[in-house]
Amino acid sequence: MREASFVKRNKNKWLLFENVLDNKEQISPDKLSDLYVEITDDLSYAKTFYPQSNTAKYLNSIASKAHQKIYKTKKESKNRLVNFFKFEFPLEFVKYHKQLLIAFTTFLFFAIVGAYSAANDGDFVRLMLGDNYVNMTLENIEKGDPMAVYKKMGESNMFIQITLNNIKVAMMAFVFGMLFSVGTLYIMMQNGIMLGSFLYFFYEKDLLWESSRTIWIHGTIEISVIIIAGCAGLVLGNGLLFPKTYTRLASFKQSFKAGLKIMVSTIPFFIVAGFLEGFVTRHTEMPDWLAIFIILISFITILYYYVIYPIKLTKQ
Numbered sequence: 542m543r544e545a546s547f548v549k550r551n552k553n554k555w556l557l558f559e560n561v562l563d564n565k566e567q568i569s570p571d572k573l574s575d576l577y578v579e580i581t582d583d584l585s586y587a588k589t590f591y592p593q594s595n596t597a598k599y600l601n602s603i604a605s606k607a608h609q610k611i612y613k614t615k616k617e618s619k620n621r622l623v624n625f626f627k628f629e630f631p632l633e634f635v636k637y638h639k640q641l642l643i644a645f646t647t648f649l650f651f652a653i654v655g656a657y658s659a660a661n662d663g664d665f666v667r668l669m670l671g672d673n674y675v676n677m678t679l680e681n682i683e684k685g686d687p688m689a690v691y692k693k694m695g696e697s698n699m700f701i702q703i704t705l706n707n708i709k710v711a712m713m714a715f716v717f718g719m720l721f722s723v724g725t726l727y728i729m730m731q732n733g734i735m736l737g738s739f740l741y742f743f744y745e746k747d748l749l750w751e752s753s754r755t756i757w758i759h760g761t762i763e764i765s766v767i768i769i770a771g772c773a774g775l776v777l778g779n780g781l782l783f784p785k786t787y788t789r790l791a792s793f794k795q796s797f798k799a800g801l802k803i804m805v806s807t808i809p810f811f812i813v814a815g816f817l818e819g820f821v822t823r824h825t826e827m828p829d830w831l832a833i834f835i836i837l838i839s840f841i842t843i844l845y846y847y848v849i850y851p852i853k854l855t856k857q
Contacts, residue, residue, distance in 0.1 A: 542786070544591050550786065551583055555603065562606055571629075577607050582791045589788070628854070630806050633799065635851035637776050644771035647726055648733040648764075655737025659745075669738045678742075687748050688755045691823045700819030707763055707811050711770035715777065715804050722778025729771045736764065754832040755825055759818035761839035766807045766814065769847060773803035810843070 558576050560566040568576075584604050587597040658665045667675050674690075681689040694702070710732070717724025743752035780796020781789060821835070 542590070544594060544596055547587070547591075547786075548596055554579065555583075555600070558607065559603055562603065573607075577604070578795070580604050580607065582787050585791065586786065586788060625802075626806065626809075630802055631846070631851040631854050633802065634806070634847065635855045637772055637799070637803070638848065638851075640775040640779065641769065641772040641847065643775060644725070644729055644768050647729040648768050648771065651730045651733030652737035652740075655734035655739075656741040656744075657737075658734070659738040659741040666738050666742045669735050670742070675742070682746060682748070686825070687743070687746075687751060688822075688825045691755070691818070691825070696820050696823070698819075700815050703759075703818045704811055704815030707767070707814060708808075711767055711804065711807060711811065714767060714770040715773045715800055718774030718777035718800065719781065720778070721782055722775050725771050725774030725778060728774070729768070732764075732767060751825075754829060754836075755822060757836045758822045758832055758839075759814050761836050762810050762814040762817070762843060765840075765843040765847075766810045769807055770804060773800040776800045776803065 554576070557566065557568075558580055561568055561573060561576070580600060581604055584597070584600040587594065587600050591597055655669065659669075677690065678687065681687050686692075691699075710728070714725050714728040717728055740749065740752070743749050777793075777796050777800040780792045780799075784792035787795070817835070817839075
């Protein structure tokens with residue numbers, strides 16, 4: 542990029558930053574910190590491509606001037622964690638709804654592919670779920686308790702094991718985004734196919750309703766948050782694929798930070814999903830209305846927090 546074009550593209554941002562430093566304008570400490578990161582990225586770019594230019598000297602001067610001001614004025618709120626979940630994260634996440642939609646449609650598409658494959662290949666379910674699981678489930682069906690698998694382990698042990706396993710899957714979906722988003726899409730594909738074949742297996746045994754009312758008690762949050770982790774992976778991958786005016790390394794750092802915030806937001810939901818699977822799902826004798834109520838509350842909570850609330854907060 543020519544130096545003149547670089548200056549023209551970024552000069553408004555630099556002027557805003559300089560005005561803040563001179564107390565001519567006021568912005569939040571967090572915004573000032575973000576601007577400082579962008580200025581230092583621009584400085585790095587200018588030093589690389591225009592090392593002896595006035596542009597590089599100018600950026601170096603305001604970056605140096607800013608350093609002490611940022612760390613002098615930025616104060617952490619006593620309610621930092623509450624503010625993160627209530628304001629900071631939702632306001633930022635609205636920018637990533639496109640990636641969320643891509644992760645969701647990929648997952649849904651391959652869930653349909655999994656169900657279709659299971660319908661046309663009798664061995665496909667065994668291939669995806671394993672012979673041990675299929676044989677065990679068939680035995681449970683013969684005994685009249687198709688969902689007995691959720692009763693085999695102690696409640697606390699199951700809660701811990703399931704929660705850790707779900708976090709492991711989510712972290713894979715996120716970290717694999719470093720493979721230029723392809724790795725994340727693969728995790729979405731893999732889990733989508735498994736879910737589709739799983740549901741078709743019970744449909745074929747005329748147990749779709751009984752299985753669904755049971756597994757979606759915990760699965761509504763569990764599957765939703767894995768998809769959200771897929772969104773985080775795509776955010777990370779896009780930072781590598783589309784660095785824009787930043788260096789690829791600087792873009793990667795920013796996208797990793799954004800993706801990590803998304804992952805942090807999922808932790809409470811994974812704990813809730815693990816609790817439901819460990820302590821609630823095993824009660825297959827519960828009335829249908831209660832199971833449906835839990836599923837609906839879970840779905841509405843996820844939809845509101847990750848889709849509706851960020852849009853609403855941004856408009857306000």
